[in-house]
Amino acid sequence: MKLDELGENAFLRQLLPGLPGNEELLVGPGDDCAVVTRDEHWDTLLKTDALVEGVHFLRDTDPYLIGRKALGRAFSDIAAMGGDPEHALVTILVHPSRQVESLLRLYEGLSSMAAAYEVSLAGGETSSLPFDGLALSVTVTGRVLHGRVVLRSTGKPGDLLCVTGRLGGSLVSGRHLDFTPRLREARILCSNGLLPTAMMDLSDGLGTDLPRLAEASGCSYKLNLESLPLHPGCTIEQALGDGEDYELLFTIDPEFEDHLFRVQGLFFPETPVTVIGRLVPRGSVAPSIPTGWQHFQA
Ligand SMILES: Nc1ncnc2c1ncn2[C@@H]1O[C@H](COP(=O)(O)OP(=O)(O)O)[C@@H](O)[C@H]1O
Ligand SMILES: Cc1ncc(C[n+]2csc(CCOP(=O)(O)OP(=O)(O)O)c2C)c(N)n1
Numbered sequence: 001m002k003l004d005e006l007g008e009n010a011f012l013r014q015l016l017p018g019l020p021g022n023e024e025l026l027v028g029p030g031d032d033c034a035v036v037t038r039d040e041h042w043d044t045l046l047k048t049d050a051l052v053e054g055v056h057f058l059r060d061t062d063p064y065l066i067g068r069k070a071l072g073r074a075f076s077d078i079a080a081m082g083g084d085p086e087h088a089l090v091t092i093l094v095h096p097s098r099q100v101e102s103l104l105r106l107y108e109g110l111s112s113m114a115a116a117y118e119v120s121l122a123g124g125e126t127s128s129l130p131f132d133g134l135a136l137s138v139t140v141t142g143r144v145l146h147g148r149v150v151l152r153s154t155g156k157p158g159d160l161l162c163v164t165g166r167l168g169g170s171l172v173s174g175r176h177l178d179f180t181p182r183l184r185e186a187r188i189l190c191s192n193g194l195l196p197t198a199m200m201d202l203s204d205g206l207g208t209d210l211p212r213l214a215e216a217s218g219c220s221y222k223l224n225l226e227s228l229p230l231h232p233g234c235t236i237e238q239a240l241g242d243g244e245d246y247e248l249l250f251t252i253d254p255e256f257e258d259h260l261f262r263v264q265g266l267f268f269p270e271t272p273v274t275v276i277g278r279l280v281p282r283g284s285v286a287p288s289i290p291t292g293w294q295h296f297q298a
């Protein structure tokens with residue numbers, strides 16, 4: 001069977017359950033990052049992410065922005081676990097005809113994003129690609145306080161569904177190349193006595209990622225489409241389907257709603273938080289909403 005007949009989700013459902021773990025692996029495939037034990041204070045987060053010409057950026061995209069996006073995407077996943085990034089390794093696969101200067105500029109982008117969060121670029125790998133193109137793979141490690149990691153799978157029926165920022169139009173606006181990973185907001189949400197019950201980042205679009213969080217948490221969901229925080233000029237369909245918002249989708253106990261907005265107003269008033277619905281017991285009919293991005297879709 002070909003991948004485009006199966007689709008990304010079904011392929012991963014087939015692939016992931018058989019993979020080996022070990023005693024130190026606390027959270028394996030299925031969440032934004034893997035979690036591994038470190039010491040009595042910290043757990044380690046592991047993330048790898050690919051960026052491919054023609055899929056995530058175009059041939060004429062400024063390489064500086066490609067570099068920033070490559071690392072920013074992985075940082076967004078670290079944020080979604082309630083952690084902080086520490087080190088990065090970068091693999092580049094590139095056709096020999098490409099300009100050296102463009103790769104150096106790509107590394108300026110990587111370096112600027114790394115430096116902004118005091119992350120080391122600790123090494124990587126370079127290989128030639130036997131056909132025209134450029135692909136990058138970024139692996140990032142991070143840390144999270146021992147026992148305080150926030151998973152996708154721990155939301156409870158009744159919890160409020162919340163998003164940071166605004167949604168939609170990432171490709172047409174160019175925002176998919178120029179976003180701030182929500183590390184600061186996630187850190188604040190995970191301290192200050194709030195601790196989201198579940199969290200993930202929005203890379204494939206709310207229409208794909210919300211059902212993933214709900215399913216992982218063993219819940220269904222109610223979504224108030226009118227409440228979605230749209231980027232100016234965007235439609236509800238775009239907010240659900242465009243993807244690459246790199247915002248946080250998280251759930252909290254409704255008891256903490258007032259506290260959430262006090263904390264947001266005090267510590268990150270520039271980033272809105274919006275309640276967009278709630279988790280409900282599984283069995284309730286999930287609304288049918290347009291889905292977002294899936295690799296290998298024909
Ligand atoms: N080729 C693979 N081998 C092992 N695990 C994979 C592979 N591809 C994806 N995964 C795992 O599947 C889950 C979903 O992947 P992905 O959609 O890329 O996550 P995210 O949207 O958070 O970046 C992740 O936990 C990831 O580790
Ligand atoms: C040239 C181009 N076409 C389409 C898109 C839109 N797009 C590409 S990948 C993607 C989804 C996110 O990428 P993925 O590799 O699935 O990230 P992950 O879920 O693994 O974090 C979207 C919306 C784009 N950014 N650039």
Ligand SMILES: [Mg+2]
Nearest residue numbers: 203204293295
């Ligand atoms: Mg994806």
